[in-house]
Structure formats: C-alpha cells, structure tokens
Amino acid sequence: xxxxxxxxxxxxxxxxxxxxxxxxxxxxxxxxxxxxxxxxxxxxxxxxxxxxxxxxxxxxxxxxxxxxxxxxxxxxxxxxxxxxxxxxxxxxxxxxxxxxxxxxxxxxxxxxxxxxxxxxxxxxxxxxxxxxxxxxxxxxxxxxxxxxxxxxxxxxxxxxxxxxxxxxxxxxxxxxxxxxxxxxxxxxxxxxxxxxxxxxxxxxxxxxxxxxxxxxxxxxxxxxxxxxxxxxxxxxxxxxxxxxxxxxxxxxxxxxxxxxxxxxxxxxxxxxxxxxxxxxxxxxxxxxxxxxxxxxxxxxxxxxxxxxxxxxxxxxxxxxxxxxxxxxxxxxxxxxxxxxxxxxxxxxxxxxxxxxxxxxxxxxxxxxxxxxxxxx
Amino acid sequence: xxxxxxxxxxxxxxxxxxxxxxxxxxxxxxxxxxxxxxxxxxxxxxxxxxxxxxxxxxxxxxxxxxxxxxxxxxxxxxxxxxxxxxxxxxxxxxxxxxxxxxxxxxxxxxxxxxxxxxxxxxxxxxxxxxxxxxxxxxxxxxxxxxxxxxxxxxxxxxxxxxxxxxxxxxxxxxxxxxxxxxxxxxxxxxxxxxxxxxxxxxxxxxxxxxxxxxxxxxxxxxxxxxxxxxxxxxxxxxxxxxxxxxxxxxxxxxxxxxxxxxxxxxxxxxxxxxxxxxxxxxxxxxxxxxx
Amino acid sequence: xxxxxxxxxxxxxxxxxxxxxxxxxxxxxxxxxxxxxxxxxxxxxxxxxxxxxxxxxxxxxxxxxxxxxxxxxxxxxxxxxxxxxxxxxxxxxxxxxxxxxxxxxxxxxxxxxxxxxxxxxxxxxxxxxxxxxxxxxxxxxxxxxxxxxxxxxxxxxxxxxxxxxxxxxxxxxxxxxxxxxxxxxxxxxxxxxxxxxxxxxxxxxxxxxxxxxxxxxxxxxxxxxxxxxxxxxxxxxxxxxxxxxxxxxxxxxxxxxxxxxxxxxxxxxxxxxxxxxxxxxxxxxxxxxxxxxxxxxxxxxxxxxxxxxxxx
Numbered sequence: 013x014x015x016x017x018x019x020x021x022x023x024x025x026x027x028x029x030x031x032x033x034x035x036x037x038x039x040x041x042x043x044x045x046x047x048x049x050x051x052x053x054x055x056x057x058x059x060x061x062x063x064x065x066x067x068x069x070x071x072x073x074x075x076x077x078x079x080x081x082x083x084x085x086x087x088x089x090x091x092x093x094x095x096x097x098x099x100x101x102x103x104x105x106x107x108x109x110x111x112x113x114x115x116x117x118x119x120x121x122x123x124x125x126x127x128x129x130x131x132x133x134x135x136x137x138x139x140x141x142x143x144x145x146x147x148x149x150x151x152x153x154x155x156x157x158x159x160x161x162x163x164x165x166x167x168x169x170x171x172x173x174x175x176x177x178x179x180x181x182x183x184x185x186x187x188x189x190x191x192x193x194x195x196x197x198x199x200x201x202x203x204x205x206x207x208x209x210x211x212x213x214x215x216x217x218x219x220x221x222x223x224x225x226x227x228x229x230x231x232x233x234x235x236x237x238x239x240x241x242x243x244x245x246x247x248x249x250x251x252x253x254x255x256x257x258x259x260x261x262x263x264x265x266x267x268x269x270x271x272x273x274x275x276x277x278x279x280x281x282x283x284x285x286x287x288x289x290x291x292x293x294x295x296x297x298x299x300x301x302x303x304x305x306x307x308x309x310x311x312x313x314x315x316x317x318x319x320x321x322x323x324x325x326x327x328x329x330x331x332x333x334x335x336x337x338x339x340x341x342x343x344x345x346x347x348x349x350x351x352x353x354x355x356x357x358x359x360x361x362x363x364x365x366x367x368x369x370x371x372x373x374x375x376x377x378x379x380x381x382x383x384x385x386x387x388x
Numbered sequence: 389x390x391x392x393x394x395x396x397x398x399x400x401x402x403x404x405x406x407x408x409x410x411x412x413x414x415x416x417x418x419x420x421x422x423x424x425x426x427x428x429x430x431x432x433x434x435x436x437x438x439x440x441x442x443x444x445x446x447x448x449x450x451x452x453x454x455x456x457x458x459x460x461x462x463x464x465x466x467x468x469x470x471x472x473x474x475x476x477x478x479x480x481x482x483x484x485x486x487x488x489x490x491x492x493x494x495x496x497x498x499x500x501x502x503x504x505x506x507x508x509x510x511x512x513x514x515x516x517x518x519x520x521x522x523x524x525x526x527x528x529x530x531x532x533x534x535x536x537x538x539x540x541x542x543x544x545x546x547x548x549x550x551x552x553x554x555x556x557x558x559x560x561x562x563x564x565x566x567x568x569x570x571x572x573x574x575x576x577x578x579x580x581x582x583x584x585x586x587x588x589x590x591x592x593x594x595x596x597x598x599x600x601x602x603x604x605x606x607x608x609x610x611x612x613x614x615x616x617x618x619x620x621x622x623x624x625x626x627x628x629x630x631x632x633x634x635x636x637x638x639x640x641x642x643x644x645x646x647x648x649x650x651x652x653x654x655x656x657x658x659x660x661x662x663x664x665x666x667x668x669x670x671x672x673x674x675x676x677x678x679x
Numbered sequence: 680x681x682x683x684x685x686x687x688x689x690x691x692x693x694x695x696x697x698x699x700x701x702x703x704x705x706x707x708x709x710x711x712x713x714x715x716x717x718x719x720x721x722x723x724x725x726x727x728x729x730x731x732x733x734x735x736x737x738x739x740x741x742x743x744x745x746x747x748x749x750x751x752x753x754x755x756x757x758x759x760x761x762x763x764x765x766x767x768x769x770x771x772x773x774x775x776x777x778x779x780x781x782x783x784x785x786x787x788x789x790x791x792x793x794x795x796x797x798x799x800x801x802x803x804x805x806x807x808x809x810x811x812x813x814x815x816x817x818x819x820x821x822x823x824x825x826x827x828x829x830x831x832x833x834x835x836x837x838x839x840x841x842x843x844x845x846x847x848x849x850x851x852x853x854x855x856x857x858x859x860x861x862x863x864x865x866x867x868x869x870x871x872x873x874x875x876x877x878x879x880x881x882x883x884x885x886x887x888x889x890x891x892x893x894x895x896x897x898x899x900x901x902x903x904x905x906x907x908x909x910x911x912x913x914x915x916x917x918x919x920x921x922x923x924x925x926x927x928x929x930x931x932x933x934x935x936x937x938x939x940x941x942x943x944x945x946x947x948x949x950x951x952x953x954x955x956x957x958x959x960x961x962x963x964x965x966x967x968x969x970x971x972x973x974x975x976x977x978x979x980x981x982x983x984x985x986x987x988x989x990x991x
Contacts, residue, residue: 022405030402067886071405088892100883104905113901117892161891418798420791425805431820431863432808434831438823450834496717505710511718518725522924522972524945525965526728528735528958532742533723552720582709611813613927618953629815633931636819643823650819657811665804669871672810676872676913 014078014168016041016064016201021073023059023225033059035225036073046195046202048216050209052248056225057205058173064203065171066090077168088117093162094171097178099154101146107157108133108142114165132164135194152183159191163198170195170202176211188214209249213237221245243381246286246374247331252319254374255348256329258340259285266375269326269346271302273370278384282339284329284376289319289351291372298367306350306364313355320350320358331381439647446643461648465635468645471652473624474631479656481546481627482609488551489605490598496552497560498586502572512561518554523614531618545619546627550609556601559675563597564590600671603664610657628653736963741956753963763964765939766947769854773943774922776858777865782914784862785869786907790899792870793877803874810867814927821860822847822932850940853933857941860928865921869914876910877903908987916979923972944968 016039023034034056041047049057062068063075066087075083082090093114102110108129115125133139136156146154155175162170175191176184192215195202206212212219213233221228221236221244229236229245240246246254259268261283266275268285275283295303306322326346350366358364375384438446439461441454465471499505500512530549531540539545567590575589591598616630626634632653639646661668711718736753740746757763792803809817825832825846833843846856880903888898926945929935935942935950942950944964952961 024402024406026406030406032402065886065890067889087886087890088894092890094887094890096883096887098881098883100881100887102884102887102902104908113888114891117888117897161887165891415794415796417791417794417796421796421802424788424791425802428805428809428863428867431817431824434824435820446829449829450837451829451831492716492720495713499710499713503706503710503713505707508710511714514726515717515721518721518729520973521725521729522920522965522969524924524926524948525732525962525969526725527965528742528952528962529728529731530724532731533728548720549724552717554721554725557717557721582706582713607811611811611815613813613815613930614949617930629813632813632815632819636815636931643826643829646819647823650816654812654816657813658808661808661811662804665807668811669807672868672871673875676875676910676917 014201015043015076016169016203017074017076018060018063019074019076021060021063021070021075023056023063023068024071033225034063034070037222037225037227039220039227039230041201041203042217043201044199045217046192046204046215048212048219049203049205049222050207050212050219050248051222051228053207054224055222057207057222059225060222061094061171061173061203061205064169065092065094090169091167092169092171093165093167094173095155095158095162095175097174099146099158099175099178101149101154101157101161103146106143106145107138107149110146110157111138111160111164114161118165128164132160136160151179152187155179155187156190159194163194163200166198167200170198170200172202172204174206175204176206177208184211191215210251213249221248223248239383240374241383243284243286243329243331243376243383246376246383250288252289252349252351254286254288255346256331257285257324257326257346257348258329258337259283259326259375260339261375268340269304269324269344271304271326271368273302273368273373275375278375282337282378283384284378284381286374286376287368287372289349291369292350292352292366293369294352294356295365295367298369301367302370304366304368306348306366308358308360308362308364309347311356311358311360316354318352318354318356318358320352320356320364321347322350322364323347337378435647435651438643439651441644443642443644458644461644462652464645465649465652468638469631469635469649470624471628471631471649474626474628474653475656477543477546477625478610478628481543482606484547485550485609486602486605488547489553489556490602492552493556493560493601494591494598495586496557497562498564498590500557500561501564502569503582515554515557519558527615527618534619540619541621541625543625546609546612546616549615550605550612553605556605559601559604560597563594567593596670596674599667600674603668603671604675607657628656732962732965735959736966738959740958742952742958743956746959749959753960754967756960757963757967762939762942763944763947766942766944769941770923770925770943773854773858773925774919776855777861777922778915778918780858781862781865781869781918782911785866785873785914786911788866789870789873789877792874806870807867809864810871812864814864815931817860817864818928818931821856821863825856847932848937850936850938853937853941857925857928857932860932861922861925865918869918872910872914873907876907880906912979912983912987915983916976919975919979920972923968923975 018037018039021034021037023032025031025033037056037060039047039060049060051057059068063070063083064077066082066085066089070083073083074081077090077092102113105113111129111132112125115128120128129142130139133142136159138153138156138160141149141153141157146157149157155178158175172191176187179187188211204215206215216233218230218232219236220230223244229241231239236245237249240249243256247256257268257271259266259271259282261267261275261278261280263280264274264276264278266273266278266283266285271285273285292304293301304324306320306324308320308322310321312319312321323345325344327340327344328346350364376382377384437453440457440459441461442458445452445454500508500515534540534545534548537544537548539548571589572585575585580588610627611629612627613629613633616627617633620626620630623631623634632650635649636646639649735746737748737750738746739749739752788806792799792806796802812820824830825844827833827843827845827848830846832846837843845852847853884902884906885898888902893901924945925943926949929941929943929946930949933941935946945968948961948964948968951957951964
C-alpha cells in the first residue's frame with residue numbers, strides 16, 4: 013500500500029501535429045484512497061493512468077509510488093496492477109491460469125499461488141469457472157476475472173481503465189457496488205478512470221475532473237458537485253446537466269431572461285448563470301423566491317421524481333464560451349430542465365411557474381469560465 | 389484549483405519538446421536485422437554483379453566484383469534466346485488465367501455461398517476434395533486430355549487447366565460467407581436479379597479478396613514450372629521460367645550471360661512486387677490467416 | 680426524365696431485372712448457371728483426371744500405345760522398388776530439415792521485424808523479396824553461389840580457412856544445398872504469415888502481461904508464442920505438403936544426382952513418366968504420394984489441434 017503522486021506530468025504524443033495529452037498534471041492519491049479520474053473522451057485521463065502504470069512515459073514530470081520515483085521504470089517493476097476496459101484476459105489460458113499468471117511471473121511458489129488464487133476466486137465467486145477459458149465467460153464474469161487477476165497480486169496500486177463501460181446498465185450498477193466493496197475490503201490505493209460522471213460520484217473518495225489535458229477540479233464528490241470551480245465542471249457533473257443561461261450584471265444585479273437576482277461583489281459585464289434542475293421549485297412552494305415561467309415541452313415521470321423540460325425567457329449558454337458574443341438578446345428562448353418531486357399534473361404546452369432557490373445558483377465568468385460565486 | 393478549460397498550444401513548441409525528450413539512441417536490433425537482410429539480399433546482389441561481369445572475371449578465384457558494367461551480357465542473352473517472346477507468352481497466359489479465375493471463381497463462389505440450389509453442398513464437397521489432391525496425381529491425365537483437345541505445345545495448354553482452380557473457388561466462397569446477407573437481401577427486394585445483386589452490390593466491397601485471388605493466381609501461374617515443362621516442347625511457346633531453364637541448359641558455364649538471362653526473367657515480377665508490395669504482402673498474409 | 684407514375688417505373692424495372700430468374704424459374708437454375716463454367720473446368724481438369732489417374736495406376740502405359748491392364752502390379756512393384764524407397768527416404772530427410780529450419784528461422788525473423796524502427800520498411804522488403812522469385816531462378820542463382828571453383832561461398836569459406844566444398848556436385852552435400860536454397864526461398868512467405876499473426880495479438884494482452892510482471896522474453900514465451908499456435912500449425916502443414924512435392928529445384932540443379940543423392944519422390948515420378956515412359960507406374964507413385972500427404976496432414980492436424988488448445 014502506498015501513495016501515488018503525479019508531479020507536473022506532461023505528455024506530448026508525436027504526430028503531425030504533435031498532440032498535447034496532459035498539461036502539467038499534479039495529483040496525489042492517499043494511501044488506500046480510491047481516486048476517480050473523470051472527463052470526456054480525449055481529456056487525458058487514460059494517458060494519466062497509463063503513466064502511472066508505466067505503459068506511457070511522461071514527456072516531463074515525475075511519477076512517484078510511495079517514496080519511489082518510477083517514471084523511468086517498466087511496469088513490471090512498479091508493483092501496480094490494472095484492469096483493462098476490454099479485460100485483456102489471456103485467451104489461451106484457463107481462468108485459474110489467468111489469475112495465477114502474475115504470481116508465477118513474480119516467482120511465487122506453486123502452493124502459495126494456488127492458495128491465493130483459490131482465495132481470490134472464492135471472494136469473487138469464480139470458483140465454478142476456474143477451468144473455463146475466457147471465450148466461455150460472460151461479460152460480468154470476465155470483468156471479475158480481470159479484477160481477480162489484478163488483485164490477487166496484492167499490488168501497491170490498483171488501476172482501473174473504464175472497467176464497466178462494456179457492460180449493460182443493470183450489470184454495471186451491480187459491478188459498481190462490487191468494485192467498491194472489494195476496494196474497501198482490500199484497502200488498496202486505487203486510480204479509476206471513467207467518462208461516466210455518475211460512476212465517478214458513486215465510487216470515488218475524491219474526484220479529479222479533467223478536460224483537454226488540464227485538471228479542472230480535485231475534490232470530494234460533494235465538493236465537485238456543489239461547488240464547481242468552473243463552467244466545464246458545472247456542466248459535466250450531474251444528470252440532467254446544469255441549466256446555463258447567459259446573463260448580464262449591472263450594478264450588482266444579475267439579469268438573465270426574466271430572472272433578476274442580486275449578485276453582490278460581481279463586477280459588471282456578461283456572465284453565465286447556472287442552476288441545477290433540482291434548484292427549481294413549483295411556484296406555490298417558492299414564495300419569495302425569484303420567479304421564472306416555463307412553457308412545458310416534455311414531461312418525464314420517473315416515479316419518485318419528474319423531469320420537466322421547457323422553454324423560459326433567456327439565452328442558453330454553451331460551455332465553450334465565446335467571449336466576443338454580445339450581451340444576451342431580449343426575447344430569446346432557452347430550454348431548461350426542472351426536477352420536481354413525485355408526480356405532477358403538468359401537461360405539455362402548459363405554463364409552469366417556478367421558483368429558483370438563489371442560494372443554489374452559480375455565476376461564472378464568461379472569458380475563463382471560472383466560478384464567481386454562489387453555491388454552497 | 390482553477391484553470392481554463394483548454395489551452396491554445398503551439399505545435400512547434402511541442403515538437404521541440406518531443407525532440408528534447410527522445411535522446412537519440414539507435415536500437416540494437418539493427419545489429420540483428422542487417423545480417424538477416426544481407427543474407428536475404430546477397431544472392432540478388434551476386435546475381436546482378438555477375439550479370440555485369442566478363443566471362444574471364446567469373447573464372448577467377450576468389451571472385452571479384454566487375455570492373456566495368458558489361459551490358460553486352462544482356463544483349464547476348466536477349467539475342468540468343470527469345471526472352472521477349474517468352475515474356476509475351478507468360479504475360480498473356482497470366483492475364484487470361486487471372487481474369488478468368490476472377491470471373492469464374494467469383495460466380496461459382498457466390499453461388500455456392502448464397503444460392504440455394506440442388507446439389508450445392510455436394511458440389512462444394514467435391515471441389516474441396518480436389519483441392520487436396522496434389523498436381524502430380526492428375527498431371528498425366530491432364531496432359532492426355534490436352535493432347536486430345538489439340539492443346540499440347542500451345543499456350544492453350546497453359547491456360548485451360550488453370551482457368552478455374554478449386555482453391556480459388558474455395559477462397560471466394562469463404563469470403564462470400566463472411567459478408568452480411570442483409571445488403572444483398574435489400575437489393576433483391578429492390579428488384580435486382582441475382583447477377584445484378586452480385587455485380588452492383590456485393591462486388592464493390594470485395595476488392596480485398598479479389599486482389600488476394602488475383603495476386604496468388606498470378607504468382608502461381610507466372611512461376612509455374614512443372615506443367616509447362618511437360619506440356620510445352622517448342623521454344624517459341626515456352627513460358628519465362630521454362631525458357632530460363634532451357635537457357636541455362638544452353639549456357640551452363642557462361643555465368644555472366646546466364647545471370648543476365650535470369651535477371652531478365654525475374655524483373656517483371658520484382659518490379660511488380662516493389663510497386664505493389666503492400667498488396668502482395670496483404671494477399672499472402674490473408675491466405676495464411678484463412679488457412 | 681421524371682416518371683409520371685413511380686409505381687409504373689418500378690414495375691417495369693422489376694419485371695426487367697428479374698427476367699432471368701423469372702423466365703428460368705428458380706434459384707436452382709440461377710445457381711447452376713453461375714457454377715457451370717467452374718463445374719465444366721474443374722470436372723474436365725480436376726475430377727476426370729483424378730479418376731482417370733486412378734485407372735491409369737492399374738495399367739502399364741507409355742502414353743503412346745494403349746494401356747494394358749495389370750491390376751495391382753504397379754503397387755506391388757513399388758513396395759519392392761529400392762530406388763523408390765530411397766527416394767522416399769530422401770524426401771523425408773529433406774522435409775525433416777526444411778520444415779523446422781524454415782519455421783524457426785521465420786519465427787525469429789518475424790519477431791525481429793515486428794517493431795517500429797527506422798528503415799523497417801527496407802528490412803521487410805529485403806526479407807519478402809525472395810517470395811516472388813521463381814524456383815528456377817533461385818536454383819540457377821544458387822548453382823552459381825555454390826559453384827565449387829568460382830562461387831562466392833567457397834571464397835568466403837576459404838577466408839576462414841575451410842577447404843572448398845563440392846556442394847551440388849557432392850553426393851553427400853547436394854541435398855543439404857537444396858535445403859539451404861529452399862529455406863531461403865520460403866522464409867519470406869512464412870515471415871509474412873507470422874508477422875501478420877504477431878500483429879494480430881491485441882496490444883492490450885501484451886500490456887497486461889507486462890503489468891503482471893513479465894519481461895520481454897516471458898511475454899513472448901507465455902503470451903505471443905502460444906497465440907501463434909494455430910499459425911504455426913498451418914505453416915507446418917503447408918510447408919510439409921510443399922516439401923513432399925519438391926521437384927523444380929531438383930530438376931534445374933542436379934537432375935536427381937549426383938549419384939541419385941537428390942532423387943526425391945516427385946523427381947523419380949517424373950523420370951518414370953517422361954524418361955522411361957512408365958506412366959502407369961508413375962501414377963501409382965503419385966497416388967502413394969497423395970496417400971502419404973493425406974495421412975501426414977491428418978496426423979499433423981489432429982495432434983496439432985490438441986497441442987494448440989491445451990498449451991498454456
């Protein structure tokens with residue numbers, strides 16, 4: 013067990029033109045912690061993982077496992093183990109031999125190997141499968157073998173590269189819980205890469221959000237969700253995603269569409285107003301709150317909650333901000349989402365008055381996307 | 389920790405960074421690969437060098453490289469043997485056989501793979517069985533058949549038995565089997581007949597297997613020796629390889645001229661290979677993977 | 680030209696396009712139509728000769744006068760023919776040398792070629808080129824390379840103090856020269872196949888093995904090599920079939936000599952048919968060869984499949 017540190021890790025891939033995959037990443041994973049690297053495709057999360065694994069060498073920067081500098085070492089000298097997205101099970105070996113492979117490579121005795129393989133198989137429910145070949149396994153079984161193969165070595169660091177993305181939704185939920193349990197039980201320092209932000213929220217002790225090779229925010233799931241430091245993080249985390257409206261601040265007041273909110277300390281100029289679907293309440297429960305009127309377009313009844321989509325006055329803001337855009341035009345319509353509790357009797361085409369809980373509102377600067385205030 | 393969502397990067401700065409990272413260290417594998425390449429290429433090298441030597445130079449020991457290029461060896465070779473005629477023969481035969489095979493094997497392969505007709509299974513088994521039988525078993529009867537058809541000592545004898553090969557039909561049938569049926573079914577619903585479907589819908593996406601069949605057939609026909617040996621007697625009707633052997637018989641110790649003749653006979657294939665190496669390699673590789 | 684009524688046009692199109700099928704009635708006819716050229720050719724030059732050959736092997740036939748039925752005499756003669764037995768022995772010796780040498784050599788070379796290196800394209804071209812040279816040309820080239828008095832190989836040997844060898848002119852060495860020549864000629868083909876197979880091993884498997892603690896050699900030995908099993912089996916079968924049919928190189932270089940030391944089965948067969956005009960006898964030899972190839976192939980496949988599946 014050990015900590016993992018990335019210091020100023022930069023990775024440039026050769027090509028015409030060369031591609032910058034990671035821009036000076038600094039990250040520290042505590043002993044026994046499960047850190048999730050999350051972001052859209054191409055954000056550099058897999059590259060970062062592979063740098064820790066030793067499958068890529070950073071262009072500059074250091075990678076440390078514990079106190080050891082490992083960026084020059086090949087994977088087999090690092091005492092790390094990895095679960096691949098496509099499992100990468102050895103097709104010509106039985107499940108038993110797949111599990112035993114790493115132990116045999118590290119010269120563990122046959123008896124000891126047998127003991128550990130069987131123990132791991134028991135822990136993962138793989139005992140009846142030990143004599144099968146990977147071709148005969150289902151997706152979930154393959155995934156468990158892949159995990160078993162990694163963990164049976166009791167590595168210092170456990171790496172996971174989108175291990176659940178090849179599974180169907182139901183299995184994914186099941187395996188998520190299993191992975192969490194397993195990691196807690198073994199207490200191994202883990203780095204988990206995913207593009208699915210809900211997976212990140214449920215699994216991680218801490219989340220690192222990446223975009224374009226740059227670390228956007230590092231924090232607990234709650235921190236990242238409640239206090240996104242910039243527009244990208246705000247829009248990326250949460251499903252359905254945060255509603256973003258273009259607004260303008262004049263003299264400490266923010267106007268976006270029909271909304272008017274106080275914005276103390278925010279300098280004048282164009283901004284982006286963000287609020288999550290759950291920040292909206294039906295008007296009758298929202299006395300005294302800033303009001304907004306929605307023309308309902310789509311109602312999704314999910315049982316415990318209802319998602320209502322519709323148009324309000326205002327202009328939608330995109331995450332990729334163009335700072336040269338003029339202030340929002342009056343009369344434009346923006347499509348937003350409101351998350352209401354239980355069932356509602358709202359119908360398509362109706363006008364739904366909503367109240368906005370202003371303490372849950374976020375304001376973002378237009379040029380850099382940085383958060384200016386709001387949220388808790 | 390806040391940072392902008394994306395940074396504008398300067399490609400040339402990145403290039404500089406990459407170059408700084410990669411310290412120039414030539415790989416040790418060159419020490420292994422150079423001798424291997426040398427062993428593989430040395431026979432060609434010596435072939436060409438000898439073809440430019442004088443007779444006297446080839447009669448010295450230890451052998452030396454030629455002092456000047458004796459182009460007349462090539463002229464001699466060209467004049468004492470009908471290389472041009474042999475080249476023509478071989479090219480004509482190869483062309484007809486390759487095109488013939490492509491058409492016939494494709495039609496047959498398609499029918500065997502897709503069309504449900506009486507005897508489909510049995511026919512395929514018979515064809516498969518013929519693949520297993522080595523040429524030496526059938527060569528005498530084929531000779532007799534060609535004699536009966538009056539093809540002996542003509543190019544026809546080289547074309548007819550090779551116009552359709554069981555192997556080619558097998559290859560095409562296997563390729564057709566791997567194609568999804570849906571596209572063809574859609575075409576048939578749209579009203580295309582069997583032939584129309586084949587030509588307009590299936591064929592365009594089969595350039596790889598067609599190329600494979602073409603190249604393998606070409607190599608086999610171009611370099612074939614045993615069959616031309618027994619089917620062709622007169623010099624003007626010989627193929628390049630058969631002709632080369634005859635040439636060798638006539639110039640046993642005249643190594644420079646012999647080598648010049650050999651170079652001449654191999655140039656067409658070598659040039660084709662250099663130009664289309666990727667196609668050759670891909671074809672041979674896929675034939676192996678199918679096996 | 681826009682149609683006024685679209686259904687009219689498609690109706691016409693339908694009736695035109697499937698005219699063949701409709702007129703002739705069914706898939707059966709279409710199917711046979713498609714295969715008929717192939718059937719005629721394979722029938723005439725494939726099936727008929729196989730059957731004819733079989734009959735021929737029970738005859739005494741000089742290809743000029745009509746054949747005489749002699750029953751199993753040809754086969755009986757084969758069983759007691761010392762020259763045939765010798766040719767079989769030589770063919771087997773050749774095969775036992777040629778196949779492993781080519782296979783191991785090709786495997787080693789393909790491993791060397793399976794990496795990204797400056798100039799790799801040139802190295803690969805160098806290894807592949809012999810594939811397109813004909814057997815005749817290869818034979819002629821090697822006759823010259825191994826020329827006892829003036830060839831470069833003897834010159835090189837002389838430099839290291841070895842006496843000049845007789846190579847193709849020595850009854851003891853000729854067959855081995857043939858081995859060397861054919862290994863050179865076939866290596867490229869096997870490398871092409873092996874290289875394709877090596878490149879077919881998913882990169883992730885190699886990475887997983889590296890992470891699991893295997894060094895380069897262990898990765899090769901425990902992951903890549905076993906996955907090359909089916910390819911190796913295919914090559915063993917293919918090379919064996921080809922080496923049992925060795926002929927061209929013998930004809931061009933040694934004509935079975937010196938002193939019959941390179942007379943392999945197919946060369947013996949050729950002589951019987953076209954030098955001694957014993958076509959019946961030659962055909963019997965061909966059938967025995969066929970049987971041998973068949974049995975050997977089946978044995979190789981049966982044992983090979985078992986090894987390929989249970990290896991680890």
